[in-house]
Amino acid sequence: MKKVIMGNHAVSYGVRLARAEVIAAYPITPQTQIVEELSEMCSDGRLKAKFVKVESEHSAMACCIGAASAGARAFTATSSQGLALMHELLHWASAARLPIVMTNVNRALGPGWNIWTEQTDSLAQRDTGWVQLYCEDNQEVLDSTLMAFRVAEAVRLPVMIVYDAFFLSHTYEPVDIPSQEDADALLPPRKLEKGTFMDIEDPRTFSNMTPPDYFMEMRFKLERAMRRAKDEFGRAAGEWKKLTGRDYAAIETYRCGDAETVLVAASTAVSTARVVVDSLRGKGRKVGLLKMRMFRPFPYREVVDVLRRTRKVAVLDRNISFGSGGIFATEIKAALSNVPGHPPVYGYIAGLGGRDITPGTIEEIFDRTDRNGVPDDPITWIGLKP
Amino acid sequence: MIEIRFHGVGGQGAVIASKILAVAAFMEGKYPQSFPAFGLERRGAPVMAFSRIDDKKILLRTGIYEPDIVVVLDPALVNSVDVTQGLKKDGKLLISSPLPPSGYARLGPFRTATVDAQTIAADCGLGTSTSPIVNTAILGALARFAECVKIESVIKAIRDEVPCQPDQNVRAAERAYREVRTA
Amino acid sequence: MASEKPLCLKGEKDLPELVVSLGSMLWHRTGSWRYLRPEYREKPAPCGHACPAGNDVEKFLRLASEGDFDGAWRTILAASPLPGVCGRVCFHPCEKACNRGRYDRPMAIQAIERFLADQASVRGLAIEAPPIGSSPDRVAIIGSGPAGLSCAYHLRLAGIKPVVFEAEGALGGVLRHGIPAYRLPKDVLDREIAMLAAIGIEFQTGRRVGKDVPWEAMGEYPAVFAAAGAHRGRRLGIAGEDGGGVLGGLEFLRQVALGLRPDIGKRVCVIGGGNTAIDAARTALRLGAQVTMVYRRSKAEMPAHPEEVEEAEREGVEIRFLLAPAGVAREGDGIVVEFQRMALGDPGADGRRTIVPAGGRNVFIRFDSILVAAGEDADFSFLPPAVRAEKGQVVVDEWGRTSEPRVFAGGDMAMSSRTVAHAIGSGRRAAMAIARALAAGGPAEPATEAAETAEAPPGGVEPVPFEAVNTAYFEHAERCRMPVLSMAERLKGFAEINLGISADAARAELKRCFHCGRCTACDNCLIFCPDMSVRRRPDGKYEIDYDFCKGCGVCGQECPRGVVEMKLDKERRQ
The missing domain is CATH 3.40.50.970 (Thiamin diphosphate (ThDP)-binding fold, Pyr/PP domains)
Known part of the structure; x- marks a missing residue:
């Protein structure tokens, strides 16, 4: 019902x-x-x-x-x-x-x-x-x-x-x-x-x-x-x-098949990101989405299987481990670290303390990832007021 | 997808209005999403609530910044809150007010309607005469003016979702549906 | 027992999935560690322990608190046939003993007893008595005061037919003729006596034994219970005492109770400091007199109940202390009483301070009449000389047995504690002894054996002290207030002063009871026991598994009402 x-x-x-x-x-x-x-x-x-x-x-x-x-x-x-x-x-x-x-x-x-x-x-x-x-x-x-x-x-x-x-x-x-x-x-x-x-x-x-x-x-x-x-x-x-009829798994991929840039996210940001991925795909950009449903135990094999095939990985963290970086990003990096020739991981922090993660926020993450080289800093802040 | 923003004063039922609207839309086979302005709710302070209505599952989980429709539950809010902020150029504006729509021409070139929901709610015995609960009345007017849901669905949703004074609430919605004034 | 071979866990596979012992720990009898032993035992509550009538107060409060007002009333009836009377006139030693009194204020036990009796009456409940046995034995009871009524009632409950001889024209003894109607309305007394008549107790009024009925007529009864009360007012032993205008206090009360209006004039002197003096003073007040009580000693020595003294003063009785009557003289229409000034001396044998003449000039006060209430003596001239008496009382043991085999006695004529509750208790104990004696066959022999096997009188086991109550489990709560008649209404006549509490007030009051010594199955011991050594019995109460109880004492600490008590474990210390 x-x-x-x-x-x-x-x-x-x-x-x-x-x-x-x-x-x-x-x-x-x-x-x-x-x-x-x-x-x-x-x-x-x-x-x-x-x-x-x-x-x-x-x-x-x-x-x-x-x-x-x-x-x-x-x-x-x-x-x-x-x-x-x-x-x-x-x-x-x-x-x-x-x-x-x-x-x-x-x-x-x-x-x-x-x-x-x-x-x-x-x-x-x-x-x-x-x-x-x-x-x-x-x-x-x-x-x-x-x-x-x-x-x-x-x-x-x-x-x-x-x-x-x-x-x-x-x-x-x-x-x-x-x-x-x-x-x-x-x-x-x-x-x-x-x-x-x-x-x-x-x-x-x-x-x-x-x-x-x-x-x-x-x-x-x-x-x-x-x-x-x-x-x-x-x-x-x-x-x-x-x-x-409802399907759940430890992780979920969305349009990752030929994606060159894959965004990793969890929670409601995933939902909004689906809209953005569709929109960017409509413009011909090869973007995909990896949803982390299960964080513990960390689904290493599943995550690596998806991400090793892509060119760049962007991770959206609505959290921060001070002095280190976004926690999902840290774990994703750890998961990929022993994979030869693994893609670079871009860590983004956004939406802390309830700040809205809009389609614009996510688009900016894709844009920056596509545009920029491997970042020196494990943290890139999105939507930070200057 | 239609995006709606409700402006009210804590206690008038703006949040419940957005919920009833969601239930009404769902009854018509649509996919609704309603939420309050996130944060602290205080009686007597300006509050907001939001609704999205679409034919397919709504994936957007962000605030509404450029609504198609704005609903104002209290005429005094027009003077204290920027109620038309972000309202689309061809957007619809429904204000609870005894004035005709022309009284709000200064707010912009929006399609504007008014309904005296305060009087209707008070007449129906909803809340008190000084602070009537206008949410069900305004939904009746919204059904007529914005055509985002049918009045029948609004009435059925009121009966399902409002545990006290269902008859009075339904009467208020029906009367507002009849009395809403458009430009 | 512990495993014979030592544990050898080589690796992960030998270990359990979670951190838990590999087997049951039942072999580990931690009871061997114990040197303190919890004892789970219900004990008497101080209220019931203090009740001279033998009421199980805690039980009737408990049943009432559970909403079983009828059961509560019947619990009172197990000890006393006069709850409506006691609920009004008893000086409630239960409340003095109540542990709650050391926490905030004692339970309003008397008010609840009265409430239960009155509601039972409104609902038309009747006493249930077994059929009278086939034995033709009948027991004679002399006097229909509280002792006589109680004895008759308990004999009747034992299946024995009692016959009550009352000298006066109406039943009740001191309850009818001594206690004023503003404290005990006559209809309350009538109602409770009617209940006794309804279960087959035979009453013969206007039959004074020794006058209307010769003592020899008692010979046809295998047992006689004498409870004729103490009605003879003591004299002051001063000059002029025997003239007009001087009336005994109890006689005055009797006349008023009979509906007479003795002419006492306007200014009335009441001499004495006991309850009869107070009753006489307050009654005189209601006849329109201006009353002065005069007492030899000071307020602290007054034998009257302090609450009664306070009420008398509030109603307008003037009390003068340290004045001893020395003579009465008549002057015209009035009387002049001469008083000697007194001073307090050293404490006497009873602990009260004695009085010595203070010197100075005597005091002369003019009155219209004097009511003398200097104490009452029993008249046992109707008893045969073989029934031994000493110091104005028939000598009895705790079972009411006199020196004469067939003769039992109780109430004011056989006791120094002259209260209604004591009288009821004496009648009850005598009834038990009589029933035992009759069951043993033949005339009632001195029943030493019977006495030992009869239900023990109160006083066997020490009641729960306040220190054993864990007051952390009880919130402070106001004691219910007894609604009373306004002062103006009171003095218009003899309407009852105390109006009784409502059912709501009773319910609220009942929540205050600690239920000392009574296991209410609150589960505290069960819940708090860290070793699960407290078990629930099939009856809902508890038992302690001493195999595993290591005597930590938590159950004793957390028992709100002193049922679980820690004792040195002698077993384990040998």
């Missing part, structure tokens, strides 16, 4: 269809309508879940860790400073191998106080062992929420769904709400294997002291699970396509 809904409510619908059992959230800024709608669903019985109102985002994650440890399907949502506050527990959730799903609405970290979109908050958590999926439209937000639970539970790792504040979070557009049958087919109840969750009948010690003799092996297992997450996402997406 199609409905005109905002991105935040697309998450709420997804969580409801996923039959989440525990939702923990801190309800104050930078929280969004995601949990507001979920609390209503819990109170009016549309969702049979325990809604726990906690006193901070740190507590929200702690609550999800507890719930997931006990075998429940747990969810929370946050943004910017709230995500930063969770940092310590994000490591815990992944190393304890808990299939928690969280939505992070990308918002800039203050100060200056800013509630608009920027990816630095989620990308700053890239090393915490969470799967990260970036969304382009409200449909993808909803579908990704369901697939996130599936992937999380299959590989026992937490998954973060990420999308832009306002450009999706508060934007109304038609979304196909899947049927409960389809949702259940993709996502059966969480399987609880003996010795993997806290069971009063089979008490075990969890998160034990792990000495140097064994610690590396545990980390190896976590990394292996992270790699499996990509395959599991592929399987989930394949089943979802059969059920709904």
Whole structure:
């Protein structure tokens, strides 16, 4: 059934269809309508879940860790400073191998106080062992929420769904709400294997002291699970396509076949870039687009396969790692570095703190990439007021 | 694709107007996209909301800078906000005002219409007499003036999306549809 | 038990996927670490512990707080047949004992008891009593005051047929003839006595044992409970006491209760500092008199309930202290009373300060009449000499047994604590002892064994102290206020002063109860136990798994109401 809904409510619908059992959230800024709608669903019985109102985002994650440890399907949502506050527990959730799903609405970290979109908050958590999926439209937000639970539970790792504040979070557009049958087919109840969750009948010690003799092996297992997450996402997406016709993959290419310049982007900038690519193609320019849906695990093979064939790579980063550069650009460079004769990578930073990324912004990136030689500086600022 | 910008005062329902418009357009098989001016919302302060309507999926995810239609929910805004900023030369301007369209000729050579949505909303018991909620009335006028959606769709969308006083809201939309004045 | 062979994890493949022990940890009995032991045990709340009538106060408050007003009323009925009476006239020792009193203010228990009784009456609820047993045994009860009514009621609940002999023309004893109607309206008393008549208690009024009925007639009953009260006013022992214009306080109250209007004139002196004195003073006030109370000692020594003293003063009773009556003289229409000035001396045996003459000139005050309320004595001349009495009281044990096998006694004639609640309790305990004795067969023998096996009287287990309550779980909340009649309305007659609280007020008040010592299944111990050693029992309450409890004490700390208590673990320290 199609409905005109905002991105935040697309998450709420997804969580409801996923039959989440525990939702923990801190309800104050930078929280969004995601949990507001979920609390209503819990109170009016549309969702049979325990809604726990906690006193901070740190507590929200702690609550999800507890719930997931006990075998429940747990969810929370946050943004910017709230995500930063969770940092310590994000490591815990992944190393304890808990299939928690969280939505992070990308918002800039203050100060200056800013509630608009920027990816630095989620990308700053890239090393915490969470799967990260970036969304382009409200449909993808909803579908990704369901697939996130599936992937999380299959590989026992937490998954973060990420999308832009306002450009999706508060934007109304038609979304196909899947049927409960389809949702259940993709996502059966969480399987609880003996010795993997806290069971009063089979008490075990969890998160034990792990000495140097064994610690590396545990980390190896976590990394292996992270790699499996990509395959599991592929399987989930394949089943979802059969059920709904909608196709998702770790990365997506748009008109890259003979492209000489490929723009790499994530989130809503991808959507606008599709319009620009069409427009430039209409003018005979050989441009293409690579959408990064999955950032962790980083889809090295897929990215390299696409980019090694092109002449120039432009990366649009709505984020910054100070003293280094755009985080997507850095990772793309790393992915290509061992490919003989790989194309140069142009790093562009635009749209920080919610500044609009317009078709003009993207056109400028293509123009500069086509026109200029390999830049000395890893950062080229777009739209910076002189 | 049609791009519409709503100007209102916090509390008049500009954001909800853009949402109802999206639902109405969707009912006609079109692809809508509506969003508020991103940022902080405050009651009583000038606010904006935006809508795009197209026949195919809308990929643009940026602000609207050169709208085809501007809708002003409060006549006082004309004096404090540049409501016609970026409005296309042949763009349409709908203002809630007791004045005839000729009263706004100074704003530019736009196709202008007016409707006294404040009075209509107050008569229908929407909001209070000092701060009536005019969003449903203005949508009725917009349906007639801009022809971007049908009045039937607006009415159905109001019934679907407005939980309180649906009959009064529908009456306001219908009356504004009849009373809108064009130049 | 732990694995026999040492763990040998060679590599990644031997390790579990997540950081978790390879097997169940049930072998690891952490209970062996314990030296403090949590004990999960419900204990008496101080309110019920303090109730002389034996009410399970916490239970009726709990049922009422759950909205079960009928169940709450029936809980009171398990101990006392007179909740409407006690809800008005009891001096509520429960509230003095209430732990909440050390947090903000005590629970308004009496107001709630009254509310429950009144709402039960409005809803027409009736006492449920079992059928009377086949035994032809009947028990005689002398006196229909609170002790007699309570004993009759509890015997009746035990299936025994009681016969109550009342000397006066109407039932109720001190409740009818001693307590003024502004404190206890007669219809409330009538209503509760009617409930007792309805379950088959036989009442014979106008039958004074020893006069209308000879004591010998009691011989046909296997047991007799004597509760004739204490009605004989003490004399002052001063010159002129026996002339006109001097009336006993209790006699005055009796006459007013019977509808008479004794001529006391305008200026009335009430001598005494007890509750009868206060009742007499406030009653005289309502007959239009200007009342002066005179008490030998100071306010602190007054035996009357402080709330009653305060009300009397608010209504306009003047109280003069440290004046002892020394003589009464008649002058024309009036009376002149001579008082000796007194001063406080050292504390006496009862802890109250004694008085000594202060010297100085005596005081002479003119009145129209004097009401003497210097205490009352029991009249047990109707009892055979074999029933031993000492210091003006029939000697009884805690079960009301006298020195005479068949004869039990209770109420004011057998107790030093002369309150309605004590009387109700004495009647109840005597009924238990009588029922036991009758069940044992034959005439009631001294039932020592029976007494030991009968339901223990209050006082067995120490109640929960305030320190055991975790007040962090309770918010401060205002105690409900009893709506009262305006001062102007009060003095017009004998209308009841306290108007009773509303259902909403009762509900709000009920939320304040700590439920000391009573497990409310709040789950705190279950939730806070870091070792999951607290388990839920099938009845919804808890048990502690001592195999694993290592005695950290968190459950005891987090129990809001003192049910879980930490004790030294003797088992583990041997």
